[in-house]
Amino acid sequence: QSALTQPRSVSGSPGQSVTISCTGTSSDVGGYNSVSWYQQHPGKAPKLMIYDVTKRPSGVPDRFSGSKSGNTASLTISGLQAEDEADYYCCSYAGSYLVVFGGGTKLTVL
Amino acid sequence: QVQLVESGGGVVQPGRSLRLSCAASGFSFSNYGMHWVRQAPGKGLEWVAVVSYDGSNKYYADSVKGRFTISRDNSKNTVYLQMNSLRVEDTAVYYCAKYSVGWYLDYWGQGTLVTVSS
Numbered sequence: 001q002s003a004l005t006q007p008r009s010v011s012g013s014p015g016q017s018v019t020i021s022c023t024g025t026s027s028d029v030g031g032y033n034s035v036s037w038y039q040q041h042p043g044k045a046p047k048l049m050i051y052d053v054t055k056r057p058s059g060v061p062d063r064f065s066g067s068k069s070g071n072t073a074s075l076t077i078s079g080l081q082a083e084d085e086a087d088y089y090c091c092s093y094a095g096s097y098l099v100v101f102g103g104g105t106k107l108t109v110l
Numbered sequence: 111q112v113q114l115v116e117s118g119g120g121v122v123q124p125g126r127s128l129r130l131s132c133a134a135s136g137f138s139f140s141n142y143g144m145h146w147v148r149q150a151p152g153k154g155l156e157w158v159a160v161v162s163y164d165g166s167n168k169y170y171a172d173s174v175k176g177r178f179t180i181s182r183d184n185s186k187n188t189v190y191l192q193m194n195s196l197r198v199e200d201t202a203v204y205y206c207a208k209y210s211v212g213w214y215l216d217y218w219g220q221g222t223l224v225t226v227s228s
Contacts, residue, residue: 003154036214038155045205045221046147046155051214089155093213097143097160097169104154 004029004090004102011108017078020105022090023071028100030071034093037066037075040104041086049088050075077107085109112136112217114206119222122196130191132206132219140164140184143209146191148202149221156202160209161189174200196226 005023012018022029022037029035035053038046048057050066053073063079073092077084090102118130132144146158159170159180168180179192189206203223207215 032213034213038215040155045218046207046215047218048214048216051210051216052212057216087154091155091214097162097167099145099157099160099213099215101147101155101157 002100004092004100006088006090006102006105008103009106009108011110012077012080013110014080014082016080017076018080018107019077020075020088020090020107022073022075022092022102024073024092024100025071028092028094029068029073031095032093033068035066035068035073036091037064038089038091039084039086040089046089080109082109112208114208114217114219116204116206116219116222119204119224121225121227123228124196124198124226126196127192127194128196128224130193130204130206130222130224132189132191134187134189134206134208137208137217139187142211144180144182144189145207145209145215146180146189147205147207147215147218148200148224149205150199150202153202158204159191193224196224198226200224201226 037050040046053068113135161180177195182189203221205221208217210216
């Protein structure tokens, strides 16, 4: 049950794009197309932004996109906006009902 | 609309017990697995436990195995987390979350704070 690896922080200017990586193993990220991403603003509950690697729930802007290659998944946010500043967590299914989270990435909009 | 409301948090001494509850509404509760996820102050999300839709399967993080018990009452649309032998490092906001059909957590409660301190 080792946590997935994410960069501690990323930053970008309004209008730019940023990508957050999430590295696991063949037992989680690489083994299933079940990576999800969550946005968390300070003092708030996490919010689902991406599921099944690339899918967006209703209401999530299409500026948010996901991808996966091997044991690494990525979240890309294009056209950065001030309200995107938050913590982002990846999560992967790991078999037998289990999930594992990444350590989280703080996104700063400069 | 889906609602998850946690309760039962508070301040407790090390070694004592606490039971958290999560009342669900707005969906067919008995059809979905449910998770508990926690977040220590200033730290990231840590998965704690999951229970299957019918309560027959339960899994735990190594950090709580043998001390915490997840359960559910489908007649009350409620999932529980019984926490025994609490440690200072269990201090966190505890969230319940609904498992989707596709192995992701699609709805989260607002969280309840558990503080373990002497």
